[in-house]
Amino acid sequence: MLDGVLLTPLRRISLDAGDVLHGIKSSDPGYVAFGEAYFSTIHYGVIKPWKRHNRMTLNLVVPSGSIRFVLYDDRPNSPTQGKIESTIVSPENYQRLTVPPRIWMAFQGLSQELNLLLNLADLEHDPEEIDRAELNFVPFDWTLNS
Template identity: 60%
Template sequence: MDKITIEGVLLTPLKRIHHPKGDVFHGIKKSDEGYAGFGEAYFSTIHFEDTKPWKKHLEMTLNFVVPLGDIRFVIFDDRENSETKNSFFDVSLGENNYQRITIPPGVWVAFAGVGANYNLLLNLANLEHDPNEIERKENLTDIPYLW
């Protein structure tokens, strides 16, 4: 398991059950650590070598799962009262590292498609999407990190 360097961020190993007619990919159970309720689930894709810039949810807990491809996540903590303020956490998840990353409210996340084929992200969020509870940085360089 990767060493977590941001307070409140969790990496949870997930089961992938192989079956000759199609695999089963676990995502989250309400008994799992990191489960904060259910608001919505959605899928997103990211192309190889593309990066989606920084965003921070003010209330929403994110639970990202990558069942296809590989996606690199970088998380930045700028929370005033956090023990890990000004820390970064960098992890790639996907077919070869099948885990769920739980991202608490108040931290920044950006991600890049590192799989050469199809990169699919599932977010199991505790709240329904609300554009008023998100902060965005339009440029990746707005938070200095060596990608």
């Protein structure tokens, strides 16, 4: 993983009436503070292009569908500068992806059903702290079966 990025296995408790899917506790690694929680969907095959938060820490959970997250580190003096990482998060691979500030991220919907992510962020949304880039900003093979 890139420096500062965490992938934390989460508990999924199966009950007869329906499952309980853990998200985050204040005692968990990756928890910084609470700013807001929001859900986002992404359609099958669609890629949401590169975005970098300058101050916000993201804690991403995928309770439905399957989403590929691709991360790129261009931080000066980072031990993983120039590296690209890819990971898939889904109910079958139930984890929380923690992305610290200044890491570029793009993501793609992999399921033909509902692809839903929850971001448990440490800051409220502020469009002034986000940098955006076109999809070709970082070379990556977005082929669905790769």
